Amino acid sequence: MSILVTGGAGYIGSHTCVELLDAGFEVIVVDNFSNSKSVVLNRIESITGKPLKLYAIDLLHREALEGVFEVNAIEAVIHLAGLKAVGESVDNPLWYYKNNITGTLNLLEIMNKYKVNKMVFSSSATVYGASSSVPNSEDSPLKANNPYGRSKLMIEEILGDLYRSNPDWYISILRYFNPVGAHESGRIGEDPHGIPNNLMPHISRVAVGRSDRLSIFGSDYDTPDGTGVRDYIHVVDLAKGHLKALEKINRVSGINYYNLGTGRGHSVLEVIKMFESVTGRNIPYSLTNRRPGDIDKCYADPTKAKVELDWVARKTLSDMCRDAWRWQKNNPNGYEG
Ligand code: WQD
Numbered sequence: 064m065s066i067l068v069t070g071g072a073g074y075i076g077s078h079t080c081v082e083l084l085d086a087g088f089e090v091i092v093v094d095n096f097s098n099s100k101s102v103v104l105n106r107i108e109s110i111t112g113k114p115l116k117l118y119a120i121d122l123l124h125r126e127a128l129e130g131v132f133e134v135n136a137i138e139a140v141i142h143l144a145g146l147k148a149v150g151e152s153v154d155n156p157l158w159y160y161k162n163n164i165t166g167t168l169n170l171l172e173i174m175n176k177y178k179v180n181k182m183v184f185s186s187s188a189t190v191y192g193a194s195s196s197v198p199n200s201e202d203s204p205l206k207a208n209n210p211y212g213r214s215k216l217m218i219e220e221i222l223g224d225l226y227r228s229n230p231d232w233y234i235s236i237l238r239y240f241n242p243v244g245a246h247e248s249g250r251i252g253e254d255p256h257g258i259p260n261n262l263m264p265h266i267s268r269v270a271v272g273r274s275d276r277l278s279i280f281g282s283d284y285d286t287p288d289g290t291g292v293r294d295y296i297h298v299v300d301l302a303k304g305h306l307k308a309l310e311k312i313n314r315v316s317g318i319n320y321y322n323l324g325t326g327r328g329h330s331v332l333e334v335i336k337m338f339e340s341v342t343g344r345n346i347p348y349s350l351t352n353r354r355p356g357d358i359d360k361c362y363a364d365p366t367k368a369k370v371e372l373d374w375v376a377r378k379t380l381s382d383m384c385r386d387a388w389r390w391q392k393n394n395p396n397g398y399e400g
Contacts, residue, residue, distance in 0.1 A: 065089040066309070067137045067179075069122060069170065070144030071115075072099035075185065075242060077107055077251045078302040079141060084111040086306055091135055093128065094144065095121035098256055100398040106250045122166030125173070132177040139181035139233075139312065140174060141305055142167065145214070148260050149189070149356060152211035163214040164221075171225065181233040182222070183308045188240045188294070188324065188361055190216045197328070198364040201238070201320045209356055219320070226318040233312035240294035240324035240363050242301050244383035245390035252390030253298070254397030262331060263295070263383070267391035270344040277346055279331050281353035286360055290331035294324040294362035297378035297386070307372040324363025325376040338384040 070076040071092030083090050104117050120127045145163045152159040191199045192206030207213040219236055226232045243263040245252030259265050268274040282289040304323045335346050368374045394400050
């Protein structure tokens with residue numbers, strides 16, 4: 064029996080595939096390479112020494128996706144495929160809703176048809192409203208304030224309705240906080256297309272000379288040093304959380320929601336200082352205006368995942384910076400190189 068990973072060539076997906084293969088699972092990847100490169104699959108195989116199956120398929124191509132289920136015995140699906148840039152979603156809401164929601168509906172209908180009723184779904188801390196007090200628990204108010212976050216929240220609701228219609232579904236919904244870092248090999252990592260949205264890829268590109276300086280979006284937030292505070296979690300810790308969620312849905316039916324974060328917040332300036340300290344690289348920056356949609360602080364209460372999944376994020380901000388830099392230093396132009 065195999066685990067199907069949608070978006071398996073992506074940043075989270077590639078690290079999750081490594082952990083699945085290392086744990087002895089057979090892995091099938093479905094990816095349309097809209098935000099990833101096929102070379103990643105070779106890197107995953109070289110890291111693990113194990114093969115995986117790849118289907119270059121868009122979830123919107125229903126017939127092609129059904130073909131994967133026809134010829135493979137699939138035990139469960141880890142559903143990571145989706146567009147995820149907040150700003151882009153504001154400019155292109157219909158594209159985001161079609162890609163993220165219609166793609167998921169196609170996947171769920173085919174899973175239903177082939178009696179595959181186990182799913183781990185990639186959600187996001189973005190589903191917690193800006194007004195939620197920190198730390199966010201799974202019971203915090205839900206109110207996404209952009210089409211990307213709303214697409215994640217809508218899919219959470221769809222999965223809830225699906226489970227209520229058929230309690231034989233086994234679903235774990237994982238709300239990621241801020242994934243950063245890279246596998247210790249330096250062979251896979253975060254390689255955003257074009258200009259990165261996120262902080263760590265920006266810092267890494269300044270460090271490697273691809274950007275001159277970092278713009279810090281806002282220095283007047285209600286935080287200790289005025290810059291935004293987030294819960295940065297090492298991508299390998301996040302990937303291990305998916306295996307724990309998979310173990311859970313292999314034991315217990317039902318639908319459960321889990322925050323995958325460290326429970327600690329760090330400001331932008333703290334991240335910069337840690338990165339400089341760990342790597343010896345200088346990160347010039349300018350203090351600029353706030354970015355629309357940003358909030359002061361966001362970090363997790365990860366208690367539920369600890370109690371129910373026996374999962375805790377173990378890597379430190381220093382580990383995250385060190386591993387992010389190793390990836391960027393070894394791959395100055397990302398996978399293009
Ligand atoms: C972090 C902090 C910025 C870039 C987003 C999505 C979320 C998830 C992770 C998908 C903020 C500041 C950033 C820069 C900066 N993605 N910053 N200069 O916005 O917390 O979360 O990515 O699941 O859903 O919303 O992450 O890394 O963009 O920003 O000052 O060049 O860094 O203002 O305080 P964010 P981020």
